[in-house]
Amino acid sequence: MIGSLSHHSGRSALALGAFYLLLATPIARDWLEASMSRHMLVQMPLLVVIGIIAARLVPVRVQDSLLIRFGGAWPCVIAAMFASSYWMLPRALDAALTDPWAEVAKFITLPFLVGFPLVLAWRRLTLIGRGFVWTNFFSMLAVLGWLYIVAPVRVCNSYLVNDQENAGWYMVIASVLLFFWWLGTLLVGGGVGPDKPDQGGSGGTFA
Amino acid sequence: MSLAKRSVLISALVISLGTWVFWWGTDGFTAFTAETARRVEILRSPRALPDVTLEDQNGKNFHLKDYQGKLLAVDFIFTRCTTLCRSMGMIFKQIRDLIPEESLGRDFALLSISFDPEHDDPANLKKYGEAYGADGNIWRIARVQDKAELQSLLDAFGIIVIPDQFGGFEHNTALHLVGRDGRLRLISDIDKAVPFAEQVVALL
The missing domain is CATH 3.40.30.10 (Glutaredoxin)
Known part of the structure; x- marks a missing residue:
């Protein structure tokens, strides 16, 4: 049983790694980064998702010991908030296109400082803690989207100004849709989002 | 050290590091776009x-x-x-x-x-x-x-x-x-x- 389970997760890890490498290929990068909307709303979320899936492939026991090593849920959540908001800066977007080191930093930090630590922290977060993370994310997305729509100047030198406006609208729409989806889970499913609390059955709270 | 203490300590560390990165990446919170950065530099x-x-x-x-x-x-x-x-x-x-x-x-x-x-x-x-x-x-x-x-x-x-x-x-x-x-x-x-x-x- 355990053997087949690890075999299965081994295959998933391999597929995940392959997908990660695929995103890093020049062709995929050129296409995904050619428009501001694809860059911010497809490539960057996919990188975060890679981190999320990677963390879920880690056995729950190891996740817990990693979480303890990192000092519990809060440092993980804070790191994720800093890293995700950094990549929302227009300057960081431009840098990812013009400076190879910034691009490398983006590919490393979005999975491993946003997706991965969020999963580690998630099971330990209370309903209010999760609500804080979600609403913080929605409002950041909506405010930034609105800024992009009304900005009188082009904020990214690498993107057309109407691309910036489109990205702004997509961000506002995404934040509204996500908010209602989250509200729905709050009313029906307990506000936990995609994941049930303590799904590993390991109960209790740290810190 | 208790986990609660460690949690606070590491959180503080993450916050200072994160703030430093923002400071460094925006020329002291002045340049949020590449265009401003170019001018400042x-x-x-x-x-x-x-x-x-x-x-x-x-x-x-x-x-x-x-x-x-x-x-x-x-x-x-x-x-x-x-x-x-x-x-x-x-x-x-x-x-x-x-x-x-x-x-x-x-x-x-x-x-x-x-x-x-x-x-x-x-x-x-x-x-x-x-x-x-x-x-x-x-x-x-x-x-x-x-x-x-x-x-x-x-x-x-x-x-x-x-x-x-x-x-x-x-x-x-x-x-x-x-x-x-x-x-x-x-x-x-x-x-x-x-x-x-x-x-x-x-x-x-």
Whole structure:
């Protein structure tokens, strides 16, 4: 049983790694980064998702010991908030296109400082803690989207100004849709989002 | 150490590190866009420019280095542009008219550089120049024909040109001042023509 389970997760890890490498290929990068909307709303979320899936492939026991090593849920959540908001800066977007080191930093930090630590922290977060993370994310997305729509100047030198406006609208729409989806889970499913609390059955709270 | 204590300690560490990264990445919370960053950096350390070969509206070849010893105002254009570059022409004309006449050409010159050399041959450059009274001496309209040289010049200035969906270009537009030492020393907004001219006059 355990053997087949690890075999299965081994295959998933391999597929995940392959997908990660695929995103890093020049062709995929050129296409995904050619428009501001694809860059911010497809490539960057996919990188975060890679981190999320990677963390879920880690056995729950190891996740817990990693979480303890990192000092519990809060440092993980804070790191994720800093890293995700950094990549929302227009300057960081431009840098990812013009400076190879910034691009490398983006590919490393979005999975491993946003997706991965969020999963580690998630099971330990209370309903209010999760609500804080979600609403913080929605409002950041909506405010930034609105800024992009009304900005009188082009904020990214690498993107057309109407691309910036489109990205702004997509961000506002995404934040509204996500908010209602989250509200729905709050009313029906307990506000936990995609994941049930303590799904590993390991109960209790740290810190 | 208890986990709660560790949690607080590591959180504080993450917050300080995160704040430092933001501080470092935005030049002390001043430059949130690449355009502002470019301007801040130039002010802090004026940047050397490659000595490219240009061709002006009279078909005359010259080098960027030929301007050393003079203050030089530079802008980037393409003559098919129907929006910003039109106002750029007016703005450069305004700047020229704000500089004392005896300094024009002797201590101060203007240069509009086209990044669309395929279309902007001397004839088109001349047409653009005549629309704003660029005389080809005090104010030259020029193109860089060599692709690699043009790119190195755009890189040094921090200009990013991207094609738009109408067959034209979008690019970051600004007023640039090159010092007597041939280094780029000031970048300002195009609606700051008067302060820009005042800066030039102060340096004359």
